[in-house]
Amino acid sequence: MTTSIALRLHGKEDLRIEEVELPAIKDDEILAEVVSDTMCMSSWKLAKEAENHKKTPDDLASKPVMIGHEFAGRILQVGSKWADKFHAGQDFVIQPNLARDDTPFVPGYSYPYIGGDATKIIIPNEVMELDCLIPFEGTSYYEGSLCEPxxxxxxxxxxxxxxxxxxxxxxxxxxxxxxxxxxxxxxxxxxxxxxxxxxxxxxxxxxxxxxxxxxxxxxxxxxxxxxxxxxxxxxxxxxxxxxxxxxxxxxxxxxxxxxxxxxxxxxxxxxxxxxxxxxxxxxxxxxxxxxxxxxxxxxxxxxxxxxxxxxxTSGGNAQNEAKAAKVIAENRLNVAKVITHVSGLDAAGETTLQQPEIGGGKKLVYTHKKFDRIELAKVDPETELGQILAKHDGLWSHEAEEWVLTNMPDIEA
Structure with a gap:
């Protein structure tokens, strides 16, 4: 068994950080860790509507789902079916809009073991079958998270x-x-x-x-x-x-x-x-x-x-996600400009529900870390993080990401 710490939706506005035991992966699944997730107002709508949302199971109380769908991470273990295409240690992003005719279920809305606000996930076979698991060759995980938007x-x-x-x-x-x-x-x-x-x-x-x-x-x-x-x-x-x-x-x-x-x-x-x-x-x-x-x-x-x-248009598709990953990796876009807040996983639930009141731009979550939400514009310029931000015109950066991953405490169940 592999343990994940995840933000799960149990009902309307009922978001909980929980320890989740992941089952052993099947031959057609992939085990991965999420490093970063950015928040979308769609997740706020999801938390408000819960069982009434078309992409959730009918009974969230007994079938809670991992939320978050703008995420990037690293592959840990690959089932035999996909061993010739993916490998452990590979960075990835996911296009959550699977565009399936048989079900509206998608990662970040519908599954018990895959969502962006989690430390570890199981990527189901349909994600790979539909070419929605995409290798990412950018320099920073926050850039990967913004491939979906x-x-x-x-x-x-x-x-x-x-x-x-x-x-x-x-x-x-x-x-x-x-x-x-x-x-x-x-x-x-x-x-x-x-x-x-x-x-x-x-x-x-x-x-x-x-x-x-x-x-x-x-x-x-x-x-x-x-x-x-x-x-x-x-x-x-x-x-x-x-x-x-x-x-x-x-x-x-x-x-x-x-x-x-x-x-x-x-x-x-x-x-x-x-x-x-x-x-x-x-x-x-x-x-x-x-x-x-x-x-x-x-x-x-x-x-x-x-x-x-x-x-x-409602969301992108696998081809759009692959194109996004390419243009971001080529540095044609500076997606850091939309990030205004950063937090650890422990602040993800409250931040999801308060997005309209918080305002600003994208809220970035580092899923393996525990720290309160930081508004970048209000970081003390005398601190180490403040000095890093100043070097990058107040914007988030690879250097800032590395600082968080190195210095912020790890999340615990």
Whole structure:
């Protein structure tokens, strides 16, 4: 038997750090250790909904699940079926969106022995069968944890589509050199979308990012300068819908937008952005609404005569995750910019439930460690960690990760 310490969901808002005895792996399974996990608001929704969530077992009280789905780690033992493809000591990331037709169950939501907020896990056969276990060759585990959210961004950008002139065929992806709008774009996923827009294969000519918090807009502007893309950050706080529409249209000289990403689920905003689409423009509802009845009015005249498009993506897939692992390992993106808090596993439960109140960006958990949540912006600059952060412009880094793994106490059951 192998022992794991894990954060498990037993019911609505019932998260517990527990010692879990893992069974011996089968020939088609892999034993691994998780080193880091980053938190997603999806885990907050999961903890709120519990048994009502479509990805959980019906009876969590008797079938608790390990949570966390943005994780990276190291393989410890490989079952014979996969011995020719994976090996002990190999670093990995996982695409939790298995995209199976027979069940909605996925790692981090549904299984008793695999989730990101755990010291050790058993990776089930279906993860490998669906090519969702991906070797990671980056330098830091926190970068690996952020492969999953980057995969969501890549999926969204790749799902955009535009007509090939004089045909009804489509070219997939954002419009190269076009106008792009990211609404509510200063949260973690918005910041990652900005990073990818600035450093992906296709880049917009102009990128407008909105939010209602000037402090967050100022931070985003500092973090994401560009010599290639005309990027502007716009505060829409206290503006009526009509005023927002006029302001955003003015930002593109009275024209409209070719690609729009909605990082919020607000019907009047969705309706407004539909009006801002250029002919052949594509609107992506990126944020996952909690309300199953969420809807907004869509102009079908524009869809018919102006060929506007409406798409949505929910998570990435194995190919998106592999691409994310590649671009991060190549240092094309600096994913550390979205990390604002770091903690040990013992603080993961409270942090998961308090994400909206805590605010900020991504919360990074080192699963083998025990320490209270640290807000990076408030670290004493005289401390050793503070000095490391200062060397990296206040951002998390490989050096900071190594400091935590070396100096913070280990978690105990």
């Amino acid at each position: 980057i995969s969501c961004v890549i999926a969204a950008f790749d799902a955009q589509y535009h007509l090939i002139p004089h045909t009804y065929d489509h070219e997939m992806g954002i419009k190269d050199g076009g106008n792009m709008l990211i609404v509510g774009g200063t949260g973690p996923m918005g910041l990652l979308a900005i990073d990818y827009a600035l450093h992906g294969e296709k880049k917009p000519g102009k990128l407008i990012v909105t939010d209602i918090n000037q402090e967050k807009l100022d931070r985003a502007e500092r973090l994401y300068p560009s010599d290639e893309v005309d990027i502007q950050f716009v505060n829409t706080n206290n503006l009526s819908i009509a005023e927002q529409e006029a302001l955003l249209r003015d930002k593109v000289s009275g024209s409209g937008y070719d690609d729009i990403f909605l990082m919020i689920s607000v019907a009047p905003i969705a309706e407004m952005t539909g009006k801002l689409l250029n002919p052949d423009g594509c609107l992506n509802q990126f944020a996952g609404p909690m309300d199953k009845g969420f809807s907004a009015n869509i102009n079908l005249y524009d869809i018919h005569y102006n060929f506007t498009h409406l798409v949505g």
